[in-house]
Amino acid sequence: MDVLFNGLVDAIRLLLTGDQDSWSITALTLRVSLTATAIALLLGLPLGATVALARFPGRRIALAAVNTGMGLPPVVVGLFVTVLLWRSGPVGGLGLLYTPTAMVIAQAAIATPIVAALVAAALQQVDPDFRVQMQALGATPIRALAALLGEARLPLLAAAMAAFGAVVSEVGAAQMVGGNLAGQTRVLTTAAVLATSRGQFSLAIAFGIILLLIAFGVNLSLTLIQQRQTVMR
Amino acid sequence: MSGLSAGIGCRGLRVHAGRRELLSVPELHVAAGSTLAVLGPNGAGKSTLLRALGLLSSHRVSGEILLDGRPATRSLLRDAIVAVLQRPIMRRGTVAANVISGLRFRGVSRREARIRAWPWIEALGLGPLVGRDARSLSIGEAQRVSITRALAVGPRVLLLDEPFSGLDSTTRADLLADLRAALTGQPTATILVTHDRHEALALAEDTALLIDGRIRQHGPTAEVLDRPGDADTARLLGYTNLLPPALTGGTHTLVARPEHTQLVLAPSDGPADQAHDVRSVTGTLRRTVALGVATRVDVDTSAGSLTCLHPGDVLATELPPIGSDVRVRIRQARSLITADRDEPTETLPGPGDRQGTRGPAFDSEL
Numbered sequence: 001m002d003v004l005f006n007g008l009v010d011a012i013r014l015l016l017t018g019d020q021d022s023w024s025i026t027a028l029t030l031r032v033s034l035t036a037t038a039i040a041l042l043l044g045l046p047l048g049a050t051v052a053l054a055r056f057p058g059r060r061i062a063l064a065a066v067n068t069g070m071g072l073p074p075v076v077v078g079l080f081v082t083v084l085l086w087r088s089g090p091v092g093g094l095g096l097l098y099t100p101t102a103m104v105i106a107q108a109a110i111a112t113p114i115v116a117a118l119v120a121a122a123l124q125q126v127d128p129d130f131r132v133q134m135q136a137l138g139a140t141p142i143r144a145l146a147a148l149l150g151e152a153r154l155p156l157l158a159a160a161m162a163a164f165g166a167v168v169s170e171v172g173a174a175q176m177v178g179g180n181l182a183g184q185t186r187v188l189t190t191a192a193v194l195a196t197s198r199g200q201f202s203l204a205i206a207f208g209i210i211l212l213l214i215a216f217g218v219n220l221s222l223t224l225i226q227q228r229q230t231v232m233r
Numbered sequence: 234m235s236g237l238s239a240g241i242g243c244r245g246l247r248v249h250a251g252r253r254e255l256l257s258v259p260e261l262h263v264a265a266g267s268t269l270a271v272l273g274p275n276g277a278g279k280s281t282l283l284r285a286l287g288l289l290s291s292h293r294v295s296g297e298i299l300l301d302g303r304p305a306t307r308s309l310l311r312d313a314i315v316a317v318l319q320r321p322i323m324r325r326g327t328v329a330a331n332v333i334s335g336l337r338f339r340g341v342s343r344r345e346a347r348i349r350a351w352p353w354i355e356a357l358g359l360g361p362l363v364g365r366d367a368r369s370l371s372i373g374e375a376q377r378v379s380i381t382r383a384l385a386v387g388p389r390v391l392l393l394d395e396p397f398s399g400l401d402s403t404t405r406a407d408l409l410a411d412l413r414a415a416l417t418g419q420p421t422a423t424i425l426v427t428h429d430r431h432e433a434l435a436l437a438e439d440t441a442l443l444i445d446g447r448i449r450q451h452g453p454t455a456e457v458l459d460r461p462g463d464a465d466t467a468r469l470l471g472y473t474n475l476l477p478p479a480l481t482g483g484t485h486t487l488v489a490r491p492e493h494t495q496l497v498l499a500p501s502d503g504p505a506d507q508a509h510d511v512r513s514v515t516g517t518l519r520r521t522v523a524l525g526v527a528t529r530v531d532v533d534t535s536a537g538s539l540t541c542l543h544p545g546d547v548l549a550t551e552l553p554p555i556g557s558d559v560r561v562r563i564r565q566a567r568s569l570i571t572a573d574r575d576e577p578t579e580t581l582p583g584p585g586d587r588q589g590t591r592g593p594a595f596d597s598e599l
């Protein structure tokens with residue numbers, strides 16, 4: 001218990017004094033995970049909407065595949081991205097391995113199926129005739145789709161939260177494609193793993209707390225957006 | 234918007250699902266300011282027709298949709314037409330926000346939309362509900378909002394897809410009356426799809442009977458409802474008793490409503506053949522069912538069974554025992570000569586007939 005308590009006290013002191021390293025690690029974590037989430041939303045929203053709304057052969061298989069992708073192990077994604085970016089790999093020439101860009105790619109790959117699956121579920125829970133009724137009131141097909149997205153905005157924002165939560169907390173892919181290089185690709189999760197393995201528990205706990213605070217901060221802002229719109233309308 | 238052609242119509246309209254033809258309507262026109270009821274049984278293609286006209290179909294549609302007699306572009310039609318679907322589908326938000334959404338889709342500002350929607354909100358009695366969350370409404374209230382939302386647009390064409398189904402009879406009668414009042418005097422061409430002839434009578438000047446994706450009859454509502462052309466339309470219009478020539482000794486099959494078909498309870502019961510439109514056949518009494526407002530009597534004849542409907546509660550002692558031979562008297566039977574509308578029906582409507590009457594639920598459906 002002493003270890004935990006002392007660790008906590010040290011962690012808080014560390015946070016309050018705020019050394020340069022912790023700040024840069026935190027900033028990189030935010031940058032990588034938010035970028036990855038944004039990319040996942042850009043890809044996952046149309047993908048999920050297509051799987052949910054379009055009619056094409058094999059739609060249900062696509063839906064099952066997307067749902068399976070929700071449980072994609074980060075380590076597997078990390079492995080694939082590593083192989084892709086490896087010097088002798090298909091796009092090895094770009095020299096992206098062990099850069100933040102590689103981490104963004106891996107995290108976006110983890111988050112995209114999460115976004116797509118939750119978007120599909122969100123849109124399918126709205127009445128199937130919703131878009132028809134909106135068009136029947138004079139909405140263009142695009143306007144009707146926008147109305148549908150607006151209708152499902154609570155679960156859609158939940159999809160964004162789930163995506164961010166998944167990438168900010170994963171360690172496998174970040175470690176594998178980022179390499180945990182100090183000052184370059186070290187993020188909170190990989191830093192916490194390293195600190196723990198070195199026995200620097202208070203440092204690890206400090207990173208853990210920052211991670212929780214970030215997750216809370218991002219989700220708090222999304223929740224506020226989500227709920228404000230509910231009250232406003 | 235003058236001339237005969239103002240309104241909505243179609244030419245050579247066909248709807249296919251895969252290779253199967255769901256609907257084929259060579260020609261249809263509903264004039265501005267008038268209402269057409271499309272009456273048909275379930276699966277006849279009523280909603281298919283409505284969705285095709287409203288550009289809402291998910292099937293393959295061919296042919297032309299005509300606005301004011303001319304083929305119209307999609308955006309022109311989108312602007313002119315509003316449809317109310319069978320289930321009221323509300324958006325998140327208040328009743329007021331829902332009512333103005335049709336106007337908002339047409340680019341009307343929120344403020345302007347509220348001003349334009351308000352008279353409709355009042356006309357349909359939604360005043361007390363405007364601030365309510367639309368998803369907390371009962372089905373009847375939601376349908377009322379859905380109809381108000383459509384009317385608020387001030388559409389040139391209003392398409393109603395069984396908007397009264399699923400409502401209890403009081404709610405239905407109220408909404409029917411309010412809708413009728415709201416439409417009166419409006420330059421809107423309205424098409425009401427329904428399987429209920431009472432709704433057609435209450436709302437529509439003209440009625441088309443749609444069966445198996447084709448319009449079998451089309452004309453003034455009272456006339457169409459009273460002149461079934463074939464066995465299918467007879468059943469749709471409530472002429473459920475079929476009297477083949479073998480039974481009546483006539484040359485054509487006759488059809489009659491159960492409420493015009495009654496047991497002759499006593500030998501002296503009324504002057505048997507006071508008019509030429511009264512016929513009588515014999516059969517065997519199968520069962521009697523007291524329904525409160527009426528008593529239903531099923532009689533087996535040599536050519537199928539007949540349903541008689543006696544108003545009120547007929548005392549059990551008045552009725553002959555089950556299995557006994559009975560005589561059935563049929564009034565106002567209609568002859569299924571041909572679907573040709575110009576052919577006079579065998580009998581003319583009697584004085585007590587409700588030709589031309591208007592109003593919901595003119596007789597009980599039993």
